[in-house]
Amino acid sequence: MMKTTIPSPFILSCLLFLILCGLSSAQLSANFYSKSCPNALSIIKSGVISAIQAETRMGASLxxxxxxxxxxxxxxxxxxxxxxxxxxGEQTSKANNNSIRGLNVIDNIKAKLESCCPGVVSCADIVAVAARDSTVVLGGPSWNVLLGRRDSTTASKSAADNNLPAPTLNLNQLISSFSKHGFSARELVALSGGHTIGKARCTTFRARIYNDTNIDPLFASALQAICPQSGGDNNLTPMDPTPTTFDNCYFRDLLKQKGLFHSDQALYNGGSTDSIVETYTFNPFIFAKDFADAMLKMSNLGPLTGTRGQIRKNCGKVN
Structure with missing residues (x-):
């Protein structure tokens, strides 16, 4: 009979220590760069402010x-x-092709960080902080971004095609898409509120303004003047009446059947999320809090930490 060897208390304690170290290395923290690059957050914020001052729309893009x-x-x-x-990679996926913006802003910020503290701040962390800072600059809520993400060494167009929700989705499809990433219907609606800033291309809302019935006719007519049935794919229109201010106008528009995307109006179309839209319409403070909470949760999706991934020197290519 094989003899079973019971590990000594010392060995067990060592194993426990290694496990705990592994867990701690997988955790993000707000002060991750406090010693290794103490000016990191101020450099990112300065870069975001400069970019938005040059083009206000860049806040929504980031x-x-x-x-x-x-x-x-x-x-x-x-x-x-x-x-x-x-x-x-992901830049030519259906949701990103000819529409992804802000790469140059991230590159500029990264260059400044590399000159200050080379090989320390990840591109993934820059993107996460820039999104928060952009929201704040445009009048939206803040949240405490946790840091310590590392950068991937590969990308996948097919993964982007399969995971990024399209502007043509209905409510059930939206709920399913966000549920795969651990988000509730309420968090789906809160995150959709990010459409209160920025502009959209004709190609993303053309089908809605010519085919949907749950749309204000005057709103549809005005958009048709900007977005013809053929051609003008890149013609732009604001996401809501105040595209450079982070507010709750997006939700007020939904109550008037003036959602720009089919997927926007799907949130208020006699379905299970109607009451959430109404809450955010009449209480912008609840929306602001829920948005910040959902963004914090989103920013913690599957980060690479510890020894996984790398700290890219150039955000556009692997070291």
Missing amino acids: LRLHFHDCFVNGCDGSILLDDTPTFT
């Missing part, structure tokens, strides 16, 4: 960049990777 990064294999900076001979 917020969207973070969302599109995190919903594809976690918040790992994979959206920033350019295509290579060995993989086709």
Whole structure:
């Protein structure tokens, strides 16, 4: 009979220590760069402010960049990777092709961080902080971004195609899409409120303004003048009447059947999320809090930590 050897208390304590170290290395923290790069957050904030001062729309683009990064294999900076001979990245996916913006802003911030503290601050963390700072600059809520993400060494167009929700989705499809990432219907509605800033291309809302019936006719007519049935794919229109201010106008528009995307109006169309939209319409403070909480949760999706991934020197390519 094989003799069973029971580990000594010392060995057990060592194993427990190693397990705890592994767990702690997988955790993000608000003060991750306090010693290694104490000026990191101020450098990122300064870069975001400068970019928004140059073009106000950039705030919405940086917020969207973070969302599109995190919903594809976690918040790992994979959206920033350019295509290579060995993989086709996320930038040419259906949701990102000809619409992803802000890459140059992240690159500029990264260059300044590299000159200050080389090889320390990840591109994924820059994207996460820039999204928060953009929201604040445009009048929205703040949240305590946890740091310590590392950058992926690959990206996947197919993963982006399969994980980023399209503007044509109905409510059940939206709930299913967000549920896969651990979000409730309420968090879905809160995060959708990020559409209160920025602009959208004609190609993303054309089907709605010509085919949907749950749309204000005057609103549809005005948009048709901007977005013809053919051509003008890149013509822009604001996401809501105050596209440079983070507020709750987005939800007020939904009550008037003036949601720009089919997926926007799906949130208020006689379904289970109607009451949430009404809450955010009449209480912007609840929306602001729920949005900040949902963004914090989103920013913690599947980060690479510890020894996984790398700290890219150039956000567009692997070291």
